[in-house]
Amino acid sequence: MKTRTAAKPNAASALLLDQQLCFALYSANLAMHKVYRPLLGELGLTYPQYLVLLVLWEQDAQTVSAIGERLFLDSATLTPLLKRLEAAGLLTRTRAVEDERQVIIALTAEGRQLRQRAQSIPQAVFCAAACTTGELRTIKTELEKLRDNLARQE
Known part of the structure; x- marks a missing residue:
């Protein structure tokens, strides 16, 4: 099996902002949020x-830990978010009968x-991205690969 190594940046350009992968991801994330915010x-x-x-x-009806696993969030981050969604009347939080340490999150x-009202969001984001379906699929696949590789470093 062949091991891949990252190309070493030129010392003069190593700390240029436009050379940073993290900045490309960060700024793309900011742009994506600007698209999602009004929607x-x-x-x-x-x-x-x-x-x-x-x-x-x-x-529907998943534990806090299952939701956190899926979203890559810990319960300390997720719990306040779930409380706000519960206060908005969109979900309920109940203790599991078989294990009271587990909290089950279910939609109201x-x-x-609300799912019906959200149906148009993916298409609006797709249009805003101005990429082909194939391009977006490739970007998504590559980002997931990057995420998984970085997660292995923990």
């Missing part, structure tokens, strides 16, 4: 809240109905 604002959601709902729309009727 989600119409639904009264923040981007992290939208991600939680996406997970629950795929499969209002949370399930």
Whole structure:
């Protein structure tokens, strides 16, 4: 099996902002949030809240830890987010009967109905990206690969 090594940057350019992968990711993330903000604002959601709902729309009634695993978030970050969604009437938090240490997160009727209103968001983001389906699929695949490689370094 062949081991890949990262190319070493030229010493003079190593600390140039435009040479930083992290900055390209960071600035793309900022641009993506600018696209999502008005779309989600119409639904009264923040981007992290939208991600939680996406997970629950795929499969309702999950534990906090399962949602956190899926979103790469720890429970300390996720819990306040879930409390705000509960206060908004979009989900419920209940202790599991078989293990009271586990909290089950489930959509309310209002949370399930919000899915219909969110249907147009992916297409709006696709249009804003101004890339082909193939280009976006490649970018997504490469970003997931990068994420997984970086996660292995922990």
